[in-house]
Amino acid sequence: MPHDPNKPFLRLNDPKVAPRRRAGGGGGQKRSFSRTDQIAVHGPVFRNLRNVLDADNPALALHADPNALAPERLLVLEVTGSIQNFAGAVARITGLEFAGEEELAADEFDKDPEFYMLVPQLAALREIVSLWEGWERTGTVPHGYGPWRDLFFHLKAIRPWGPGDRVSPQNRAYFEAVVDGAPDDFPIRVEIELVFRQAAAARAAIERTITAAIAVAGGAVIHRAAHPAFAYHAVLADIPAREIRRIAALDPHSLAGADPVAAIVPQSVGAPIDTGDNDALTAVPPAPGEAEPIAAVFDAVPLQAHPLLAGRLVVDDPADLEARAVGARIHGTAMASLVVHGDLNDPPSPISRRIYFRPVMYAPAFGDELFDDDRLVIDVVVEAVMRMRAGGGSQVFIVNLSLGDRTRPFAGKISTWGRALDHLSYGYGILFLVSAGNICEPIAVAGYANEAAFHAAPPLDRNQAVLRGLDGLKADRRLLAPADSLNALTIGAWHRDAVAVPFAGVSPFMPYSGQEMPNLSSRLGLGHRRSTKPDILVAGGRQPARFDPLAAPLALHSHPNPSRFWGLKVAAPDSDAATGTHFTIGTSGANALATHTAHRIFDGLERAYPQLIGPMPFAERAALIKAMLVHCASWRDAEQFIRPIVDPHGTMHHEHWRREVCRHLGYGFMAPDDAVACADDRATLWATGSLGPEAAVAFDVPVPALLGAQADHREVRVTLAWMAPVRPGHLAYRAVKLKIAALGQDALDSVGVATTTGQPSNSQSEGGTIVHRRWCAAKIGDLAGGPTIPLQIQREKDQGLPIDEPVPFGLAVTIEMPGAAQIYAQVRNQILLQPQVPIAV
Known part of the structure; x- marks a missing residue:
């Protein structure tokens, strides 16, 4: 049945404290080497290091050799x-700093290889060598x-961080292309991420070192930022083309060989959207009231005077990007329109408040909208959040980021953004909604x-040929930063819109006939440590495709231009006194629609439970809306x-094929x-709360009597x-894991x-910060056990050092029997706290 606004969500009855259930399973065995083999392989490295350390000036001798x-x-x-408690053992060595641990790509021998990064002083190097020498002699350590x-016992290699680590193959190709034909002194703006050091004095020292190295190379530092809270230290610099060529060539004597450098990457570049087919403006809904915003949009400068946006935005522009936005203000205007109104082709779905809008991009006279090129974009976003909470967006807990850095596709490591x-x-209690990103590279159809x-083939064969070509390119179509964020909700584009008039032409054509799928251009998962990404797919406009007539084999292209026959209808800058609309397609629009829905969820909850929502902490609000959207x-x-x-x-293990579907x-x-x-x-019932270390609570979920009387789905x-x-x-990047304890067979039978299997697997679902479970059948329930089922959620043992703070959560539970009209009423009758919205029964 369609939703009924007079039937709001129901508040679960208060939970009871419960004993935490033990987690099952365990890790597999990692490959080990014999001591004899390890001495043979790595002994020469340590012996050479010992010889140099015993020299008159070991530091100078070691630095002279880049390897x-x-x-x-x-x-x-x-x-x-994984080596358990290694970070703690590192701390025992004076002058040795633990700089991080990461996964390596698996190979035929090792499923989960890792590496550790250390910054040693001279005395620490001596102690490491002494530990090796003692182990080499006796097989023991102190x-x-x-x-x-x-x-x-498990060491595969020990080496310095080198140019190949600092410049990825993709960025090498980017740098080679950008300097092709450029004069030697032509400046290229790049971001240089530095090895993060815990001590402020150490950070200042390496910043002075890299600033001097950049000057020697003929460049200059434009901006710098350090954020210890998330281990970020970087400079934005202009580097001459001749040095960029050396960096791309991995010259150890270039900046790619500089010790303080962790990575050299192109300056962040936003992903534009395509728009088209202008249309006239029709009715303009009334503006919302003056209540403080609870949702924000960080995007390009919008057209504030557009009738669909006037009086609906609280714009905060401390950098005065408005003055620089002299071109067509497409992206910010479209995103603001979708967040405020939704798709204009859909029936109106007004939200209750204005939107806080922070410009972080602007439209130049020509070309795509840009980030402020004089600042590191990560620093801009951090400052924007801090300013928002201190000023006109003090009540905001939902932030729309329909932006992505097209120079940073996900490569297994969470981006700095x-x-x-x-x-x-976590720190501010904010739900970020982030677009997965778009990619328009062609797909080979074999x-x-x-x-x-x-076109003469059966529809299923055509559909399968398109998907087979797309799946073969999945490694090249990964999420764009910051869609890899663990706490954010990442939104992909569903091949769907509300356009009523179909396109009558032959080309372009819809790539999937009669099959629900994402847009061809919507980027694919997975996320950090194979977690579920994108989280959800939201209507991003149907996106047709067309073949390249000259390509062999057939090459399918996502059609770049939206139109009134496909796409999301949004406010548009127009020559007609800024009164027009146009159409857009992609993950940016899908993300803005998700933000619109998030606001509608909050509005419904606030109307029904003002006494609960008003004092609810931001973090619990954010977690609840996150749960509700998924x-x-x-x-x-x-x-x-x-x-x-x-x-x-059909031979894959169910965990494996479900992971591939989830991608x-x-x-x-x-x-x-x-x-x-x-x-x-x-x-649908909801609850929020927080769980301290290793805590657990159990909710009694009401069961409608109808489930025991009818054998319907x-x-x-x-x-x-x-x-x-x-x-x-740290490899245990996500410090806290929550879990839904498995429902017992008695509960399922009741x-x-x-x-x-029509959902992500349990292990993958628990890899991020969302756990989602579905159970289905069509049989009469056994209600002899009572009118409720127990649902337990718990906090697992913290990974790494314990976190004392309670962790906020949001919980949603739905019981549905299509066509059974008494389900809502029967559940509501067992709820203690009734919603304040009049309910028609």
């Missing part, structure tokens, strides 16, 4: 698996240094001689289409109307979301449901 293990040089120790013994959002999410043969998402059986492509022989779908397609209210046959789904504190530089 040497030297003081203040970042060292990399590659191992076959008491308290046990992790070093484990490391020596993603780390910044994770820190801000098996057809020409376009005519493709809660109404599902795969809509699309896995039945995708699985034969990703698992053609395309995340948690699934979001039904926005289901997200904002219930229906006669669907009851029913579904139970549960979504738990939280904002996790994070540990940058509701008449069973587990389903």
Whole structure:
């Protein structure tokens, strides 16, 4: 049934404290080497280091060799698996700083290899060598240094951080292209991320070192920023083309070989949107009241005077980007329109408040809208959040970032921008909604001689050919930073819109016939440590495709131009006194629509439970809206289409093929109307709270009697979301994990449901900061156990050093039996705290 605004969400009855259930399973065995083999392989490295250390001036000798293990040089120790408590053992060595740990790409021998990064002083190098020499002689290490013994047994390589680590292959190619034909002194603006040092004095010293090195190379520092809270230290610099050529060539005597440098990357470049097919403005809804904003948009300078935006934005522009926005203000105007109104082709869905708008980009006279090129964009975002909370956006806890850095696709490591959002999410209680990013590179379609043969094939064959080509390119179509953020909600584009008049032409054509799927251009997951990303898919406008007539084999292109026949209808800058509308497609618009839905969820909750929502902490609000947005998402059986492509022989383990499906779908397609209210046959309940270390609580979920009387299809789904504190530089980056304890068979029988594979697997779902479970069946429930089922959520043992602070969570539970009109009423009758909205029964 459609949602009914007179049937708001229901507040779960208060939980009871419960004993935490033990987690099962355990890690696999990591590969180990014999001491004899390790001495043979690594002994020469340590013996050479000992010889140099015994020389008259060891520091000078070591620094003269770019391949040497030297003081203040970042060292990399590659191992076959995790070494428990290694960071603590590092702290026992005076002058040795633990700089982080990361996963390496798996190979045929090691499923989960890792590496550790250390910054040693000269005395620390001597002690490391002494530890090795003692282990080499006796196989032992002193008491308290046990992790070093484990490391020596599992060590694959020990080496300095080098030019190949600092400049990725993709960025090498970018730099080579940007300086092609450029004069030697032509300045290229780049971001140089520095090895993060805990001590302020050490950070100041390496900043002086790199500033001097940049000057020697003929460049200049433009901006600098350090944020210890998420281990970020960087400079923005102009570097001459001749030095960029040396950097791209991985010359160890260039800046790519400078010890303080962790990475050299292009300056952040925003991803533009395509718009088209202007249309006239029709009715203008009344503006909202003067209540303080609870949602914000960080985007390009909008057209504030547009009738659809006038009186609806609280614009805060401390950098006066308005004065620089002399071109077409497309991106910010479109995103503001979608957040405020939704898709203008849809029925009106007004929100209750104005939107706080912070410009972070501007439209130059020509070309795409740009970030302020004189500042590091991460510093801009951090400052924007701090200023927002101190000023006109003090009540904001939802932030829309329909932006992405097209120079930074996800490569297994959380981006510095993603780390910044994770820190801000937890520290300020903010839900960031971030677009996954778009990619318009062509897709090869095999098996057809020409376009005519493709169109003559059966629809399922065509659909499968398109998906097979897309899946073959998944490694090149990964999320754009900051969509890799763990605490943020990442939004992909669903191939869907509200356009009523179909396109009558032959080309372009819709790439999937009769099949729900993401847009071809929507970037794919997975996220950090194979977590679910994108989180959800939201309508991003149907995106047609067209073949390149000259390409062989067939090359399918996403059609770049939206139109009145496909796309989301939004406010547009126009020559006609700024009164027009136009259409857009992609993940930016999908993300803005998700933000619009998030606001509608809050509005409904605030109307129904003002006494609860008013004093609710920001972090709990953010976690609840996060849970609610994911809660109404599902795969809509699309896995039945995708699985034969990703698992053609049907031999993959269910965890594996579901992970591959999840790469395309995340948690699934979001039904926005289901997200904002219930229906006669669907009851959604909610709760918020916080969990201290290793705490657990149990909720009694009401079960409608109808489930024990009819053998009709029913579904139970549960979504738990939280904002996790994070540990940058540690493999246990997500410091806190929450869990939904498994429902017992008695509970499943009482509701008449069973587990389903039509969702991300349990292990993958628990890799991020959202846990989503669905149970379905069509059998009569056994209600002999009572009118409720127990639902326990708990905080697992903290990863790494314990976190004392309680962690906020949001919880959503739905019981649904399509067509059974008494479900909502029967659940509501068991709820103690009734909503304050009049309910028609």
